[in-house]
Amino acid sequence: MVYLDNAATSYPKPKTVIEAVLRQMESVGGNPGRSEHQGGLAASRVMYETRHKLATLLGVTDPLRIIFTSNATDSLNLAIKGILKPGDHVMTTSMEHNSVLRPLEALKESGVEVKILEADAKGMVQAKDFEEALQPNTKMLIVTHCSNVTGTIQPVESIIALARHKGILSLVDASQSTGSIDYSIHQMDPDLLAAPGHKALLGPQGTGFLYLKEGVLLQEMKQGGTGSQSENLYQPMTVPDRYESGTQNAHGLAGLQAGVDFLLRETVSAVQEKERNHIQRLKEGLSVIKGVRLYGPEDVRQQGAVQLFTLRDLDQTQLNYLLDQLYGISARAGLHCAPLAHKTVGTYPAGAIRFSPGYFTTKEEIDQALAAVQQLALDF
Amino acid sequence: MVYLDNAATSYPKPKTVIEAVLRQMESVGGNPGRSEHQGGLAASRVMYETRHKLATLLGVTDPLRIIFTSNATDSLNLAIKGILKPGDHVMTTSMEHNSVLRPLEALKESGVEVKILEADAKGMVQAKDFEEALQPNTKMLIVTHCSNVTGTIQPVESIIALARHKGILSLVDASQSTGSIDYSIHQMDPDLLAAPGHKALLGPQGTGFLYLKEGVLLQEMKQGGTGSQSENLYQPMTVPDRYESGTQNAHGLAGLQAGVDFLLRETVSAVQEKERNHIQRLKEGLSVIKGVRLYGPEDVRQQGAVQLFTLRDLDQTQLNYLLDQLYGISARAGLHCAPLAHKTVGTYPAGAIRFSPGYFTTKEEIDQALAAVQQLALDF
Structure with a gap:
């Protein structure tokens, strides 16, 4: 998982x-x-x-x-x-x-x-x-x-x-x-x-x-x-x-x-650096998958350990379910209890998928998540 | 303890x-x-x-x-x-x-x-x-x-x-x-x-x-x-x-x-019976210690797993401290966050000592507590 x-x-x-x-x-x-x-x-x-x-x-x-x-x-x-x-x-x-x-x-x-x-x-x-x-x-x-x-x-x-x-x-x-x-x-x-x-x-x-x-x-x-x-x-x-x-x-x-x-x-600065690297890797990996759209800052230095994205105009909640069921990727879709934020960035009311790595997340896990999204992009 | x-x-x-x-x-x-x-x-x-x-x-x-x-x-x-x-x-x-x-x-x-x-x-x-x-x-x-x-x-x-x-x-x-x-x-x-x-x-x-x-x-x-x-x-x-x-x-x-x-x-009824026996044992044991005064119901059937008492007009908080320090008996003195209850039964403002056994309390522990109070009654 x-x-x-x-x-x-x-x-x-x-x-x-x-x-x-x-x-x-x-x-x-x-x-x-x-x-x-x-x-x-x-x-x-x-x-x-x-x-x-x-x-x-x-x-x-x-x-x-x-x-x-x-x-x-x-x-x-x-x-x-x-x-x-x-x-x-x-x-x-x-x-x-x-x-x-x-x-x-x-x-x-x-x-x-x-x-x-x-x-x-x-x-x-x-x-x-x-x-x-x-x-x-x-x-x-x-x-x-x-x-x-x-x-x-x-x-x-x-x-x-x-x-x-x-x-x-x-x-x-x-x-x-x-x-x-x-x-x-x-x-x-x-x-x-x-x-x-x-x-x-x-x-x-x-x-x-x-x-x-x-x-x-x-x-x-x-x-x-x-x-x-x-x-x-x-x-x-x-x-x-x-x-x-x-x-x-x-x-x-x-x-x-x-x-x-x-x-x-x-140290929190070490946590921050590690998570920032994960977000950078996610940004780079997601942005080359056809049909993926990223939301939020472009510059990773303006961003915490959260990356929001959508895959084309598919049902994002369904995609998130498949990420969990087929690939063991636990992420969260929907509105994340913040409906106005989704309106602000243009993902309301359908919502979007959020990847939020932590200190214990590894590079390999980030790559697994990217591979899973890549596969879903090909399958749908 | x-x-x-x-x-x-x-x-x-x-x-x-x-x-x-x-x-x-x-x-x-x-x-x-x-x-x-x-x-x-x-x-x-x-x-x-x-x-x-x-x-x-x-x-x-x-x-x-x-x-x-x-x-x-x-x-x-x-x-x-x-x-x-x-x-x-x-x-x-x-x-x-x-x-x-x-x-x-x-x-x-x-x-x-x-x-x-x-x-x-x-x-x-x-x-x-x-x-x-x-x-x-x-x-x-x-x-x-x-x-x-x-x-x-x-x-x-x-x-x-x-x-x-x-x-x-x-x-x-x-x-x-x-x-x-x-x-x-x-x-x-x-x-x-x-x-x-x-x-x-x-x-x-x-x-x-x-x-x-x-x-x-x-x-x-x-x-x-x-x-x-x-x-x-x-x-x-x-x-x-x-x-x-x-x-x-x-x-x-x-x-x-x-x-x-x-x-x-x-079953809660088994818990209740066990604790009631403990309270009965405490009542009987405490009531024969010279200088101890009990508060609350006399009939144990009208009472939960709490027994309040004082020893003469000594400083009950100090006695409780000695119970802990000398005999390893963990109880609580003072007003128990319920000042009017203490006024009602006549233990305000000095407070009193509360023994509250639980399901894991043993008869032997009750006896230890009684022996400790007995000893304090003799020492002071």
Whole structure:
């Protein structure tokens, strides 16, 4: 099996990630932040260490500004609904995932004004697009760092700089870039940044985080037991406790910690270089297959580890099924939960096929996938 | 180590639970409900099977009425905020956990009226207490099935019957009972019921569920990618998709499935009997130790697998620390995220020590714990 669906969830996981989950489940009895006995403290320690290592990996000065969530959608909902109030104006792009578009659509009903900026044909937006759409009541802009459909890397630094200059907040959806594109939160300097743990951070499903810049006020979405200030019927205001109600997924976070350790050793820049080579090889190989059309940036340096393509005007979902059934190539067709991005690049409503290699993908596997597409192009 | 903190999170987990997580992480590459390739389908299958088995275990006719969440707090917030609107009146009890009390406290600000009924000295409430507090605008009542502080089992059937008779909704917090007390959702017939996966269901942390009775309208808290109706910027209205945005924790759910399998084989009634014997043994053993005071029901049939006690007027947190450090007894002191319950039984603000045995606890371990308390009683 050739797994080219790392943009959905990474696979395989490093052995150390699986072992860390196993060890945590086998040997640690306790609830993080709750129980004062040895097991409870061991569970708390896993959360502490994962927070600190993630901070190191991503260039976050204060680890306590990293809030654990159950996935990036959870992080994005918290960020969006914790900031926007009726009467606010928010700007975002046509390249966003439904995890941004659907919460915004829901907020429209409560009187939030939403402006969706159209990206160019390669899926790119510019700071000036946001500047032109600014309103007196603009509270925030939301932009994906790297499109899950085309891999387009947005110029987030200049967009965030604009936001800061204009006194509005910036939220970056770093779901596709975190662990795969070498960036530093300190340098990028967004107000909020969301990512999952189970994609390029190589952790288990059920993990994710939201970074919250010092000084940014965010309403919590959930209240409950935090293991702190138990006597208080009010939710504690300390960060991250305020946003981490209920028993945290220490079993999953133990695995995420091991994923972060793996990346600290291998370095994200090495991951990025390897994946970029894969994308380059895919671009070169796909572009010479008759009937294949590529979407997204031409320059691989503007692109994350995602390549979108179609083969003539065939049923792409059917082709993807054949890739899986006949050639053992696991990829994803359809709209990838991002319908406007497909409209932007011209693949709506039929969708397209997405190859997303990961750190463990080999050159030979890329060649197998190319050979399979070549064969399908001849057969149909 | 004698682990008596199963009310916080169960430990140990059955071997099969750990193996199921391991197998899922090792062999399944894919995102449930998203990717159409073999790995994606395998991830979807885990969710499907877990939902069906949980329905079998708990007496739910339609498995699709079980919504997966990240923990019971997540379930309770979804239930509470998805039902209550400004102007509504809601009734609950002083025995609730902060995962109920804190969301209600937060909702007060938006104009929800909250009535907290005082339980009796054993931690029990009655249907008539709710009946007396009914208002014309009462929308829902919320009651814990089994207190996490005293183990008191509430007469939920009569309370739910009253709610139905009066045309208001009922929400049961079954965090402490699910997998430990033999109940059937079909027979109990609540409108909503919340529970975690990592307590007596023996699953991993990062799992939980909310049962939603057919016909009950519930606003979702989060929107995002559901893998369904991707072309639509509106959140799909189908259940459970509407409430399960973002990548689901298939790694954790594989473990939960194995936990449910374990309980289907062993039966919850056998678990309940075993734990009841442990509580009986604890009651008998603790009550003859000079200076020990027990809280909660006297009759073990009115009680789940939790026993609260204090030793004279000593610092209970310090005693609990010594139990851990000197005798290897892992228990939990303090307020257990339920301050009003401690006020009700008279252990606020100092708190008390909670012993919560599980299915894997042995008689010998109970005796070890009793001997340790006996020794502390002599030493101080």
